[in-house]
Every structure is written in C-alpha cells, then in structure tokens.
Amino acid sequence: MTAVFPPRQRGECPSLSKPMTTGDGLLARINPINGAISPADLAGVAEAARRFGNGLLEITLRGSLQIRGLRPDTVAGMNATVEALGLQIRSGLPLDVAPLAGLCRNERADPRPLAEAIENQAADFAPRLGPKVSVVVDGGGPSMLAGVKADVRLTALGATTWQLAIAGDANAARFVGTYEAEWAVQSAVSLLRAIADGGRKTRGGDLLLTYQDVQPPVKPRKSEPSRLHPGDITLLTDNRFAAVVALPFGTVSAETLIAFSVEMQSLGITEFRLSPQRMLILLCPDEATARAALTRSDPHHLIIQQDDPRLRIVACAGAPACASGYFNTHALGRDLAANPPDWLDGPFLLHLSGCDKQCAKPAGAHVDVIGVPGSRKIVANGIVLPPDFSDRLTNIPPMQRAS
Template sequence: MTPPRVRGWCPGALRPMMSGDGLVMRLRPRLARFTRAQVLGICEAAARHAAGLIDLTSRANLQVRGVGEADWPKLLELFGGLDLLDADVRLESRRNLLVAPDWISGDDTERIATGLLARLGELPELPAKVGFAIDAGPAPRLQGDSADFRIERGVDGGLILRADGRAAGVVLEPGEEIGALIAIARWFIDSGGKAAGRMARHAAPLPDWARGATLPARAAEPLRCGGYALGAIHALPFGQVSADELAEAMLRSGAHAMRITPWRQVLLEGAEPQHASRLASGSLDVEKAAAAGWRVEACAGAPFCPQASAETRPLAFHLLDLAARGRLQAGQGGAPAGGSGVCTLHVSGCAKGCAHPDAATVCLTGRDGVFDLAYDARPGETPCAAGLAVDAVLARLGAD
C-alpha cells in the first residue's frame, strides 16, 4: 500500500489530510445516510485505530481524526468492508454531493442523488471544493449551505437547476436533472471555471440552455432538534462527538441508520428523541443555550490543529454549560448584551477563525496557550483583555 498523500484541502478516506493529531479521514455518506452497521463500524474503528473523535463537517461528511500513518491501511480495510469507500480517488473526489437529509424513499431527492451517484464517472475533474446540492423536496432546505450547482424546487413547483451566485434557475423536465448537472459541470470546466475555483467567482455567462428566470421556492423551515416522522434530530456541540458516545446513542436509541446534516445535527432514524445517552444530553445543552440566546462555536484547536496555540474544546464546553444554565454574560464589564437575536460566543485556536469567520458577540482567540478576549470582534482583533487563562475567562464571563 502506498503511503497516504498528504493534502491541505478536501481530504477523503483514500486521500487523507495530515492534521495536528495525525491523519484525518473524511467519509462521504451516500444520500446523507450511514446504516447502523456502518456507524457502529466507524465508531469502533475510530476508537481502536484513531483518536476516538468524529467530526461532522459543514458539507455533511464525517471525519475520523487522529489516524496514525501505520493505522491508515487498517482503517481502509475496515471502511472498505463496510462499503464506505469509492473505487478510486478520482470517484471519491467527485462525490462532493450535499443531499437534503429529510428525503423519503421514492422522492425526487432520492431519485436524483442515486442517479448522479451512478454517473459520477461522467463528471469532469472539478476543483476540490466544487460541489452539488440535491435539494428536491417540497421546499429548499440547503439554500444556506455551500454548493456550486443545485437542483431545487422552483416557485412554480417544478425542479430547477441553479448555479451559485445566480438568483434564478432554469426549469428542468422530469428525467433531465442528472444530464443537466453533468452538462453544467462540463461547461464550467470548458469555460475556464478551474481558474475561478468556485461557481460564485466564475464570471463567464451561463450557456443559453442553463439560463433561466425561475426563482427558487421559499426555503423550508429549519429542522430543529426533536422528533420527526423519520426519527430524532440531535445537535453535536461544535460538530464533534466521541466514538463511544455516538455508538452508545445508536445502541440506546435503537436507531437503524444515521442521517448527516450540514448543520451540526444528526438524524437518528427510527429513534425516540428522549432516549438516554450522552449524545442526547450534549444536544440538550446546545438547545438550552440556544433558548437562552446563545450559540457557542469552537474550532478543533490544539492538539488537533497544527496552527492552534490553545485547547479550544474544554473551554468551549465550560462556556456552553454556562450558557445552557443561563449563566453566561455578554458585553463589556459583564453587562448583559442588549438588543434581540442570538449572541455568538466563539472560541478560536488562532486568529484564522475557521469555526466562525464573522464577528462574534464574545470572541476568544488562543495565543501561546492563553486567550485574548474581545467583544463584537473577529479572532485576532484588538482585545479588551489579553493573556487570560481558562479560569480567568470563566470568572469574567460566568455569572456564578
């Protein structure tokens, strides 16, 4: 087996990326879904041969972290046995497909996503971050999520193909969708899209056949934590879960599959929302914090990211707990933040700010093992208090 090719972007399982704690193997679900056997197999593999941590990405993939180079072939064998791998790196990199996670058997989303998976080999080689969204339910769910070309419901009830950066799309007749996706991907490459990297930055006019004036239908209400006909939706704090906790939730909830969303939530198929597990309780903290007006974000931080100079997750969990108990304060000098809406607290391992590129109500930036605190700021902006240890941060932000 050849050694893993180390890349700095869009890792896969066949082409992992080196991170601070070892290789990251990214597993792309088919139709946003892993079976129960696949989830339990991933958890066991992550616990036995990696760092025991699983990330949920904003492209609705799972990442197994902390894989040693010597363990990578073993994990490939295990994941291959679970039918999680593609035939080769070329096909793996083309399976950059976001699927509305609430599809039901026989609907347009399932039909189109399945059809595109069968024809991946017809796609041209695309820039690493170019992807597709299959969002063909009664109303679009994925409009806030990254995709360069999307199939979604139009205002008149039919399906449209819409290129990123365009307000409107072209109406497709039933059965035309997959051919249209392949054709627009080929046009993107032929018209010089590789240099732009993403459709939103590609200035070339769309081909005549892809120019349309049909607006997308109004977006669906977001899926929230709780029970649905398909099962239970739970939030993963900061998009991460330990392999042990995920396996426990699958077993205790009786879920027969897990669907992955791009919103740091998973849908446990066939599960009751009230089942007792550490995953369900972490989700409850996220929900309580949200009810108290807080969203807490944290990047991987040390030791997982080589750029990090501080551990982000332990501090973020403390702050999430404070938020869930209504004990987190925002605003300079401990005064509550005024106004309405959600306050964001961001714990960043360095000034890059991967977890939340925008300004946050409370922003903590790691520097040399301690944190700089700023309000209404992005990571790295001028702090009002610098060099705070974890205890000092908690003392300053907690209302205990």
Template sequence: MTVASHRIDTNTLRRGACPSITAPMQTGDGLLVRLRPVSAALSAQDLLALADIARRHGNGLIEITARGNIQLRGLIDASVPRLAADLAAAGIETRTGVAIEIPPLSGVDPSEIADATPIADALRNAIAAAALTLAPKLAIVVDGGGVLSLSDMVADIRLDAIETNEGALWRLAIGGDRETARSVALLPSDAVVDGTMAVVSALAAAGPATRGRDLDVPTLSANLSEGDNGQEAISWFKSGPRHPVGKHHIGSRLVLGVAPAYGQVHADRLAALVQSLSACGAMEFRLATHRTLLVCGLSEEGLSAAQGAAEREGFWCTDKAPGRSVSICAGAAGCASASFDTHAAADAVVAHAAGLLDGSVDIHISGCPKGCAHPARAAVTLCGTADGVGLVLNGKASDPALATVPADGFVPAIQRLGALLRNRRAESETAKSLLDRTAPDTIVSAYQGHQ
C-alpha cells in the same frame, strides 16, 4: 476493495484539501480522514463498526461535520489502508469525487417539493464521466426542500426545488446559500443535469482553483437556453429549515436529532449511545447537517427514552441545547494551525454569554483564520491569531478582527461581553435583534475591557 487500491497520496497531506482515505490530512493529533457514506440510512451495526474502526486505527475520536460527514482522527500512515479494508469488510461504501449534498430525509419527507436523490445521482455520474479537474473543495447542493432542507448550506452550485402550478422546477444558482446564491436559470427536471454541467464545465475551464463565486452570472445565463434566470425564484421559497437537533414529525414518522457536543465524540461513547438507542426502538440512523445524527423508527415512548439515553451520554437532543448555535474546529488539541483551545472557548461562551445562543445567529469559534468549521459569515466569530483571540462581527474568520485579547484573557472578555448583552437585552428579544441594534464599538469596548 484491495489495500493497494488505497495507497496514500503524500502530496495531499496538507491542509486546504478535503481529507479522504486516499488523501488524509495531517493534523495536530495525527492523520484525519473524512468519510461520506453512500447509503443515506445507516444501521446500528454500521455505526458500531465505525466506532470499532476509529478505536483500532485512530485515537478513537469521531466527528460529525457541519455538512453531515464522518471524520476519524488520530490515524497514522500505516493505519489508513487497513481502515479502508475494514470499511469494505463491514459493507460501508464511501463516496469519492465532488461533494454533492442532499437533505438527509430526501425521498422520506412527504413535505419536500421533490426528491433530490435522482438528480444528485445523475449529476454525480455526469461529473465522473466528464473527468474534469475541479477545485478540491467544490461543493454542490441539490435541495428538494422539506423539514430539514439545506437552505442554509453554502455551496459553489445550488439546485433548489421550487413548487409551481406546472410542477417542480429547479433554480440553478452559484456561490452561496439559498438566499445569497446568485440565480443562473430556472430549469425543468429534464434539463437540470445538462444545465448544471454547463456551470461545472465553466468552472473547469477557468482553472482548478475556480469556485462558484468567481463565475459571471450573465454569461452563464446567456449560455443556457432553457427557462428564465430565476431571479424572482427566491421569493417563492417556503420558510427555512429547522435545526436538525431535537424532535421532528416527518409525516407519520418520529425522528430525533442528536448531536455530540460541538460535533466530537469518542468511539466508546458513540457505541454506548447506539446500543441504548437500539434498545429504545431505533431502526436506522442518518447523518445530517449541523453535526447531527438523526434517529429514525422511534415511537413516542421510545423517543422519550432515547432522549434520556442521549443526555446520559453527553449528546444534545433538544432544540434548546445552547451549544448548537456554535461552530468550532478541533482547536489546538487537534490541529497544529490552531492557537487556542476552541472547546474550552465554546464552554466559556455557553457559560457566560448564553444570550447569544438562542439560535437566531451563528457563533463561530475558529482556531485560526482559515475558518474550516464555518466558511460562511457568522454574526460573531472568535478567531485565534498570533496575538490572541480576535473578534469579528458579521464576517469570516479570515476577516480583520475588530479587537483582539490575549488567549489567557479570553474568559474575562466573554464574561464582560455576556454582561453587556444581558444588561441591554429587552424582554423576549432575540440575539440577532440585540446585536443588530448594538453599536460595534460598544461590543468591542466590552470585549477589550474598555467600558
């Protein structure tokens, strides 16, 4: 890899496209680069090298994204080519092209229906060979199931493995997560790549801004001769995945999921964590969804020590961590589009409205209406606008707010909302149940202080 091969495309220094080494994104604290390592299993040396690269070429801030990628912040134009050279020197190869996501333990988890890796690799090669022009943020999920499946990940195209008496079949669907995506076909393994490429070709033919949600399902289904349309497949799926943070038994293996608070950590702290976890017996690390790092190779004794090490470094490492249900973007400290401090807002929600954070609903705190941290709908979205912080229920950051409070009135608003929910909550009631039975007008009144 040469420095010249990573010349920056200045036309892509804009928000809205996926940031990469060749197309970094300008943010409030400099350029941002997103890395998708080719290897599912990273060594301690790989992570220490990434920490060193983040310090030398950026401001040292590292993020694990909601989709399990790595972001480095605070770079400048001159540092990006040097970053690429240092990644190559460290032996860390990163992917380019369409994002194709698979469960982090594909091929390792004995409870999975099928290993997603071969299908994902074949599809990746087919798309590269076709050289089609596709939407910059087009996303594909190939989900073979298992403990940490990707059933809750939204994608333009989804392939979900289904267990049948004849073996594994793949449900091809578009525009959503496992429950909301629209079924196109149910395909055997030997027809999956061709069937999926028919959908990819339809996206390309419709134009570079076309997403999965824009396609017509009956037309796609009619053009696929293999299998049925998979409309009944959703009822065949096993239960949804566990959150990756916390302790997992994967066959005979122990895996610990740790997450930096709200997905962001300084390189020095990450390096300290990796060194401590290695001393506890960690053998490899895997990036996972929900801003999580999976720690593999631990014994029972080592896992207990690893949890203590993670807590000392400020990482969440149990399934009770309240902030794990909160998705936030960089906020005003790291993005010029953001209008308020999302980290401080998340801390306020944890402190004053922890009843929302039992894991039964998603909470999204967005610095602006683009909603980069959580493109899907959330039970509660708090979005920065020119007028303050808007409240959206069961929607996206781009949806109209039901109520807005000034940024300096946000903490009192959350205190009022938290008090309302505590007073109305029945014993052992989940946040989802509580929100479902509470009238939106009641929530809005508490948020605005009109009780």
C-alpha cells in the same frame, strides 16, 4: 513500508484512502450514500477510530463523518475495518441531497432522480472539476441543506419545477433560472461543464459575470428554506419517525458514540442518517421509540433542544486534541454554555479557533476567538461587542503547543 502522506494544498478534500495532515495527525473523511449508516456500523467505525486514531470523531457542517488522529502506519487498518463493514461510500462528484430525501412528507419533490441524472450526465467531465466543486439538489422539505454552500444548487419549488442558482448557500447563491425538471438537469450540467472547462481552480462564483444560460430564466420565486432542529420528531413517508440530535461542537468521543449506538440499537433503531449542521437523525420504528431515543441521548451529552447554547458556539478540535491549538476550545465552549452570558443568545455565532488556521470558521455573522502564543485574540468582524465579552474568555488559561 509506512505510507507517507504529503501535506495537502488548501482546498483539497480528505478521504479515507487519502487522509489529510492536521495538527493532531491524519484526518479521514467518510461520506456514506444518503448519509445512511446503521448503529452497529457507526459503533464499528468508532471502535476503529479508537484503535487507529485518537478516538475523536466529527460530523461536519456538510454531514460528513471524520476520524481524527490517524497515523501513517494506521491508515491501512482503518481502511480495512471500514471496508469489512461494507459501508456504501459516496465517491466522485460531491452531490448532496437531504438525508431524508424521499422520506420527508412535506418535501416538494424527490431530489434523488435529478441528482442521479446530473451525476450520470457529468460523468465524462467530472474528473476535470476541482476537488471542492459541489452540487446541492434540495427537494424543498426540511432538508438541512439551506446553510450548505454549493457551486451549483437546485431547489424544488413544486413537484416538477426547480430553481437553479450558483455560488453560495440558499440565501447567498445567485439566481440563474426556474425550469422544469429535464431543463433543470441540463442547465445544471451546462454550468458544471463550464466550471470544468475553466480548469481545476474554477468555482461557480467565477461564472457569475460570464455564463449565459441556455434558457431564459423565469422571474425568481423565493422559497423559505426549512430545516429540522435538535429535539424534533417527524413522521416519515414509510411511517417511521425521525428524531434529531446534534453533536456538541460537532465532535464526539469514540467511547460515547459506541455507547450511544449500542443503546439506540437496543431500542430497535436500525438506521441513522448523518446530517448537515453536525446532526444525527435517528430513524425510529414508532413515535414512542423516537421520544425514548431523545430522552436517552441526553445522558450522552448530545444536544436535544434547539435553544441549547452550545449551538451558538462553533469550535475546532483545539488543544490538547490538536497539536496546533493554543487553547482548549471545547473546555471554553462548555464553560460558556454551562453559564451562558446574555450575548451568547445574540445575533452572531461565537467561533473558537485554537490557532490562526481557523479550520471550523463558520459562514454568516460571527466573532472569532483565535489562539495565539500565550494568549487569544478577538476578531469582531464588524460586530459591536458587549462590554463584558472578553471577561468570560479569560477563565481558561492558554496552552502552549508541543514543539
């Protein structure tokens, strides 16, 4: 019997065993522990995505791996393939630490012990939390987590001191207090318990006016969130080197990912880390390998420079990959990036959405270009647009959705 997957309510998260219905079929999400995956295993997942899906994979803003275009009759095969690879998949409370946690030389503190303690202490009530409730434990190094929203977030200010905040990313989250490690764990767990007690629709932001913390907060100290960028190479605590690449628009074809993974493995690279901001970190045995890895990433059309104009564009799958899309978001994005207008280097992101669902909508200042039947509409979100803004958006004709 073919499995039937009912439409999920907005706010639910797809997984490998419970994929989500989208415009191009079913979407499954994989979260390896610490984002760790070998080149061989990533190639194996890509091959399965080609066989059981539509051959498109994504790394999300939170660093998850997504497989697109599955069908009800292929989900079991996808599951079996991933299970056979033996990947260590994260389950339970979404609790994010940096992909280089414990390996970063300028990390203020290793976040993993605190994350483990929070997970253990929250285990009894975690099933009562809503599916979108999440925790970030940031060790204070170049973590890539500054832009990741969380209901509860801890950020290291020193070796044993942690700042607790709720409801937002590193810039928007509301300060609760500064604590030593043990109290930081207990306070974070208390917040999560309060969220659970409010019901599965309760989020961290709902506690802003009602939650009374267990300890008087210390005056907040601002920490400057740092991050790695495409093209960066950094020395790790185990004397390996991390090289950073990014996926254009967060998407890659199975064929490209397989070829790339095989080539990286031929260089002696045995481990990747999926990273927030749609990036992939390559753990290299030495600096020469790291430099070679970046050089060899370029022919695969991966991003290896932090000023690459494709980083200023956020795009969903779009047509023809997604049946809901009214225009080819990636084609327009590539066209703009190939000959970038001056305004693409401005203070806002350009968000290309194939339809009104806006699945890839970013945070922060951005302009929306949304597909509608036979055309596209522009939503400026209060941003004053340059006179030639709309001119560059007419190069690619709209596509009619399949009925």
